Amino acid sequence: MNPALQGLITIILGVGGCIGYFYLSNQFLDKVLFPARGKDAGRNINRANMIRPWLFLFPAVFALGLYLGYPVIETLRLSLTDRSADGAFVGLANYSQMASEPKFWEAMRNNMLWLIVVPAVSTAFGLLTAQLTDRIAWGNVAKSFIFMPMAISFVGASVIFKLIYDTRAADLEQIGVLNAVWLSFDGGLGSFLFLRLTPALILLAFAGFMVYGIYISVKPYIWSGNERRGDAWWTFPLRAVVALGSAWLLWLSVWSIVSVMTGTLPYGEPQTWLTVPFWNNFFLMAVLIWIQTGFAMVILSAALRGIPEETIEAAILDGANAFQIFFKIKVPQIMGTIVVVWTTITLVVLKVFDIVFAMTNGQWETQVLANYMYDKLFRANDWGVGSASAIVIMLLVMPILVWNVYNARKEMR
Amino acid sequence: MTSLSLRDVSKSYGAVNVLRDINLEIDEGELIVFVGPSGCGKSTLLRMIAGLETITGGTLEIAGERMNEVPPAQRGIAMVFQTYALYPHMTVRDNMAFGMKIAKKPQAEIDAAIANAARILQLEPYLDRLPKALSGGQRQRVAIGRSIVRDPKVFLFDEPLSNLDAALRVATRIEIAQLKESMPQSTMIYVTHDQVEAMTLASRIVVLHGGDIEQVGAPLELYERPANTFVAQFIGSPAMNLLAAEVLQGGEQTEVRTATGGHAIVPIASQVSDQGSSVQLGVRPEDLVLTESDEYLLSADVEIVEALGETTVLYFKPKDGEAPLIAKLPGIHSIKKGTTIRLTAVPEKLHLFTDKGISFLYR
Ligand SMILES: Nc1ncnc2c1ncn2[C@@H]1O[C@H](COP(=O)(O)OP(=O)(O)OP(=O)(O)O)[C@@H](O)[C@H]1O
Ligand SMILES: [Mg+2]
Numbered sequence: 052m053n054p055a056l057q058g059l060i061t062i063i064l065g066v067g068g069c070i071g072y073f074y075l076s077n078q079f080l081d082k083v084l085f086p087a088r089g090k091d092a093g094r095n096i097n098r099a100n101m102i103r104p105w106l107f108l109f110p111a112v113f114a115l116g117l118y119l120g121y122p123v124i125e126t127l128r129l130s131l132t133d134r135s136a137d138g139a140f141v142g143l144a145n146y147s148q149m150a151s152e153p154k155f156w157e158a159m160r161n162n163m164l165w166l167i168v169v170p171a172v173s174t175a176f177g178l179l180t181a182q183l184t185d186r187i188a189w190g191n192v193a194k195s196f197i198f199m200p201m202a203i204s205f206v207g208a209s210v211i212f213k214l215i216y217d218t219r220a221a222d223l224e225q226i227g228v229l230n231a232v233w234l235s236f237d238g239g240l241g242s243f244l245f246l247r248l249t250p251a252l253i254l255l256a257f258a259g260f261m262v263y264g265i266y267i268s269v270k271p272y273i274w275s276g277n278e279r280r281g282d283a284w285w286t287f288p289l290r291a292v293v294a295l296g297s298a299w300l301l302w303l304s305v306w307s308i309v310s311v312m313t314g315t316l317p318y319g320e321p322q323t324w325l326t327v328p329f330w331n332n333f334f335l336m337a338v339l340i341w342i343q344t345g346f347a348m349v350i351l352s353a354a355l356r357g358i359p360e361e362t363i364e365a366a367i368l369d370g371a372n373a374f375q376i377f378f379k380i381k382v383p384q385i386m387g388t389i390v391v392v393w394t395t396i397t398l399v400v401l402k403v404f405d406i407v408f409a410m411t412n413g414q415w416e417t418q419v420l421a422n423y424m425y426d427k428l429f430r431a432n433d434w435g436v437g438s439a440s441a442i443v444i445m446l447l448v449m450p451i452l453v454w455n456v457y458n459a460r461k462e463m464r
Numbered sequence: 465m466t467s468l469s470l471r472d473v474s475k476s477y478g479a480v481n482v483l484r485d486i487n488l489e490i491d492e493g494e495l496i497v498f499v500g501p502s503g504c505g506k507s508t509l510l511r512m513i514a515g516l517e518t519i520t521g522g523t524l525e526i527a528g529e530r531m532n533e534v535p536p537a538q539r540g541i542a543m544v545f546q547t548y549a550l551y552p553h554m555t556v557r558d559n560m561a562f563g564m565k566i567a568k569k570p571q572a573e574i575d576a577a578i579a580n581a582a583r584i585l586q587l588e589p590y591l592d593r594l595p596k597a598l599s600g601g602q603r604q605r606v607a608i609g610r611s612i613v614r615d616p617k618v619f620l621f622d623e624p625l626s627n628l629d630a631a632l633r634v635a636t637r638i639e640i641a642q643l644k645e646s647m648p649q650s651t652m653i654y655v656t657h658d659q660v661e662a663m664t665l666a667s668r669i670v671v672l673h674g675g676d677i678e679q680v681g682a683p684l685e686l687y688e689r690p691a692n693t694f695v696a697q698f699i700g701s702p703a704m705n706l707l708a709a710e711v712l713q714g715g716e717q718t719e720v721r722t723a724t725g726g727h728a729i730v731p732i733a734s735q736v737s738d739q740g741s742s743v744q745l746g747v748r749p750e751d752l753v754l755t756e757s758d759e760y761l762l763s764a765d766v767e768i769v770e771a772l773g774e775t776t777v778l779y780f781k782p783k784d785g786e787a788p789l790i791a792k793l794p795g796i797h798s799i800k801k802g803t804t805i806r807l808t809a810v811p812e813k814l815h816l817f818t819d820k821g822i823s824f825l826y827r
Contacts (some may be wrong), residue, residue: 053574065582190694253592344583359549360553361545361547361548361549362549362550362552363548363786364516364543364545365543365545365549365610366551366562367515367516367535367536367537368514368515368516368537368541368542368563369563369565369566369614370535370536370537370538370563371537371562371568375566380551383551383553383554384551384552384553386553404653457481
């Protein structure tokens, strides 16, 4: 049969089935089970109305249970069994084996890097483009272009970026944009400005930002003024985590500044960008940032438009300049939306798989958890460790998911 | 001393002229109220003074200095918006402090200014709350507090009470009047639709209509001596009745006969009313009294009777092509719907306008 015809029949059957289910089940409830006549009519109507929501909920609950609830439990069970021993229960052996594999920790480290960099950069770019395109005539055209990558699949985007990072032998013409640009640097003043000073300054700004983060989070414990009164119990751990995270990133950025300024750069040689350890992670992240910026921009520009114009005018009368208006009036008012965008992108990032799979397949120290799981489950056929890593991903996603739902609900109120 | 002056100020959006040649001198300590129908340009004029709209033509001076190109924050003005425009993410204290913090004033000075404003407006218990935890009236007080803290030369209010309910509006109106009294040196410009606000608050009222100033004057001056039919009908409620009439005898005691057969003698200041020319005779509903004599001003069929106890409002069946006439009689009257009654008014309460609507008092 023609597949189009098949599709059509499926649609008709599916939609018809749904309508039939809702119609017939309600008929059954009203006419047979609790008919609204006879001496119990009133009581029957009340009972029917108590049952009705469940009739409507049942298909969704059933489908979610079958395709989400059951797999989670089954994965949990599999992660505690051993395939080579015919599925015998082995406790946490799979987890401890996984913990002893360096590739797992590499995936963990990379996932954390993705988790910090991609949502932050996408949200920041999204906010920037939303603000910049807000008041100009061709803003909507610009927005459409920036949003367009959202329509491209991750694998498609990976293919596009693979072309950008492509490498040819030195004597051939480079088709990769990045190498073409790279070869135009020769180690002179321009190279110093663009390849050493600019990145160093950006890193320095980032380092400064981290110092500020540390300062903010430890301030109340050094100058213990009255600011600490009424703190919730979780403020101390939260502040500690933020401070430690910032300290780690500070160390990373200082180290990077040193290496950027002192490292020898191989001018004139085409680079295989995706094999440069550590940095290749960022080349992969660029793909996701390129895609997610559009998403962030669209949501944030709607939020920016929702800010009451008078508050901005009041700030103008108060003497605030454009930057102060943006950071002190606009951003705080859309903070809720920024958090939702941020956490939504975080959820995408935690599950990132396609990009790594299509571009490096986890080689050259670019492994991430989802690809690690795929490796274990479908290449090594080791369902125990594979399921264990799936559970780890789920545990990491869960708190962010809960927080995201909580914030999104708060935003809607 | 002149605090603010507008000279030939105009505003146009492209080809649309929203305001034309506005001239106005405002003295220090005055409370000027802009009134006018919706869309007449009140807010636009206020926002031009504030610097939120550019000035297309003419000059704006505040305290003797040209302000056309000065940024809003340096004009020495503060504005209170209809929607309060509080910063929702800041506490009441921070809302009031924002401007001074931007100006990098010392903390002690900021604290003193806030304490002072909070005392005047009784906001002390709410200083650490967010705006969303305040009632509408309290929010408006914070907005006013934010402008007091700026210590401006001129306060600008754009319909500050129109988002409040009726009872709160009265209370807040009285608070604003008291505020003005406690700061006799400050100049205020206040935009409103509400006649009661205009009449009770203003030292002078500016009536705007379609981008022009119709009349400037003290509240009772506008009520007693309106310059034209627009002001006559805009000030006072219900609006002034206008009757088409013909001059029988010109002069300082002009004698007129209305189209419906009424008769009146109107004292006017000028001699211009020529015999036989057509004019408009104005009389306020509250100035009409019942009469039995043949020297009546108005004889008409009662269509609707509204007995309010303190007053009785009569609506007359309009003669074809004329606006409906209204009389407002004090006390209770047993007038039936459908009866024909005669009304008159003392000559001093009558107003005479040319057929173009200009008062003879000002010609
Ligand atoms: N950007 C604009 N472009 C063209 N016309 C405008 C623009 N903004 C305002 N107007 C016009 O200017 C006129 C005056 O507007 P304004 O807001 O000052 O009226 P208003 O007297 O404050 O009315 P209201 O009592 O309803 O607040 C209106 O007719 C309006 O249509
Ligand atoms: Mg207005």
